[in-house]
Amino acid sequence: MKGHEEKLMRKLFWLRPAFQRHSQWWDWRSCKKRAPLTSTLLLLFFVLLFISLLSFIGWIDLGKYGGYSSQKAIQNFSKKPRNTLEFPLDCTSWNHTNTCPKNYQLSYNRCESFAGINCPEYFRWIHEDLKHWKQTGITKEMVEKARRTAHFRLTILDGKVYVEKFRQSIQTRALFTMWGIVQLMRSYPGKLPDLELMFDCDDRPVVQAKDFRQPGSEPPPLFRYCSDWRSLDIVFPDWSFWGWAETNIRPWRSVLNDIKEGNKRVKWEDRVPYAYWKGNPHVCPWRADLMKCNVTDQNDWNTRLYVQDWVAESQKGYKQSNLGDQCTHRYKIYIEGWAWSVSEKYILACNSPTLLMTLRWYDFFIRGMIPQHHYWPVRENNKCRSLKFAVEWGNNRTEKAKAIGEAGSRFIHEDLKIEYVYDYIFHLLNEYAKLLKYKPAVPPNAVELCSESLACPVDGNWRKFMEESLEKSPSESTPCTMPPPYQPQELKAFIDGKVRATKEVEAWENEYWDKQNKKHQ
Template structure:
């Protein structure tokens, strides 16, 4: 989005509503539109979010866009460091790894071998640039170190809440040949470098005016937060098309839909699953407006995605009537919805490249290594992780 267009939007918003934080003299958009069917008032939120937003630097080689997440996650260990006793405590919560003189070793057993292998493919590209260290990698779908658990040892997890002390790493799904079965792609939801281009290409074929002005969701019933939207879809199919692809009941699920086909809808709902959903970064690239439900679960890049700037936040307990009113509001304020959709796509395209993911891994490991209070010694019995790409190339595969 060009700078003049941003200025035009902000100017238009100011003309329609001059207050940013509303109190008794609430400046409601509906006061300027007596025929409005909604009671929402998003303009002050958008104005305030744009006023305080500081965009990341484009092409930043030091991945400073996401460095605040690393600092936050490592902060509990800054004062006293990470001790051998803490590491011993953490070993039972995941897969133990060591990086020594640029070579990677791990314990023989991994709960999800394919997930470990996908992470290792990324680590092999950067291991030579980090100091000797050891860590515990959690490849389960949920974090391990609750702040009330009494555990103090560090564990790397891909998704956490503010009640967990795990250290976030970029999920294995950024570089995988399988992944959750959400669409019919040969590479699942993985191979982020390929999926980025595929989704943006599809989005370019669907200008905003060509998208269907309804909400859309496809997914399993992995959390009850999704039920209200599905019920609304049953009552008002003119507003929402939301259906389950996997159910815990005897009802018949619908067919899965490729992610690129989600791009044909203006309003795409994102819900957490067991933890954070891998879907979010994908649907943002559709240049559709993402309605992100709840704010409990996080991935490493979420903190730089700002509500009202890159997406519209939705309460996790929003009921059927509230969701209907939200979609009606967005229809009445189509320009606002389009602007947010464009900023959301631009953020993911510019600041969540594969080089940003690799930079984050490298920066996180470098800062983590500084906190170890002991010299890492090679532990016997560990398996050395080979450079599978080099072996495949040598064998002509």
């Protein structure tokens, strides 16, 4: 039997050159050019079939050559290579040294063959947000001008992140924004360029376009969570994607899963046939005005509106605030607060048409959404009548209304998943870095940022949500492919189309109320 085994091994040795030519995919990190998949699989099939036959008739004991059965070998060959590199949160070392780990700051060889997915269309607005500095570039002086209102300066240098803090933000906005950036660095280690930026964590934009119309008067590049059509602030995903500890709202991955499960509990046709809103009406006049549209003994505007008392909720353990339990009405209302509201993404995810009040501000993704397709536009200056019509229209055209709710929800669940949030930040920072006309340096008062420096000193929900949103290993794929800038005529056509869709709804609404008025004359 020993002679048969020696003959077999000589045959397999003779096949080795051909086998090696067709098996470059084994070393997936090398990213070499692969042979056609069909020929590779055929060759593997015949080799394994031959070995299995010899094993079956007893000529060879596969256990002697590595301890694998033929079935395990087939499983190993067919298994897609996975990234096994992990970066745990190491608070033990941090508590002893107060020094960031060195194990995840450098780049690793990612296989480029996994790339090729196109980014969602709303990524094109990155070009629009940065176009104000395209001709001049960004100088050190411009960045320093943004310090006036900034909460912190972020510097990325040689794959490491540093922060210089200027003032305390509202709650822990700055903390969780920094956390999100650090998780991006863990997802794409060593892939971010050197850069320096200023970040303002307050609500409303402050870089007014009218102040920089004179030649030689260049706007300071300032990052924040929202902007408006009169301002030049650069929009960036808000802190709540990694959790809003003060309101017990979990990180985005977890919330999306909760809402996805909540969507399954009640079919859209079986949901309460009214428009639902729950929030704090005291933060601005337009929310207080919305509460006038609530149902009373005299009027029913097809709405069901509720006040959210966060203090009372915290005392009750947030039992009535689970976002996954709020997909119970056929229509959801979105209205801004002091500026844009983080509630926007949660409302749009609910599989119910979002009745979206006329916007003053925009965040990084809403500009990619289209009225009558992803949401239903509602007039801000005549809320009650506009809301009543929207619900009447939808309840009389259930298939169309349901389709709007599903399209808006699909946009949130698919085009706004956390991987795309990271990719948006990745491309935004890369495009921004291309504009810098100077080499960044670590400020004297800056400290290095890492997961340990942010998570290890905190506890409670803050620590819990950070651990929940921790990126434990590098991404197995490269970022999505960035779309090109809008051509001027493209952008005009896109905006004009959104305006026409909104005006069409307003015309239907006017016609509806004209008929109602004639009935009562």
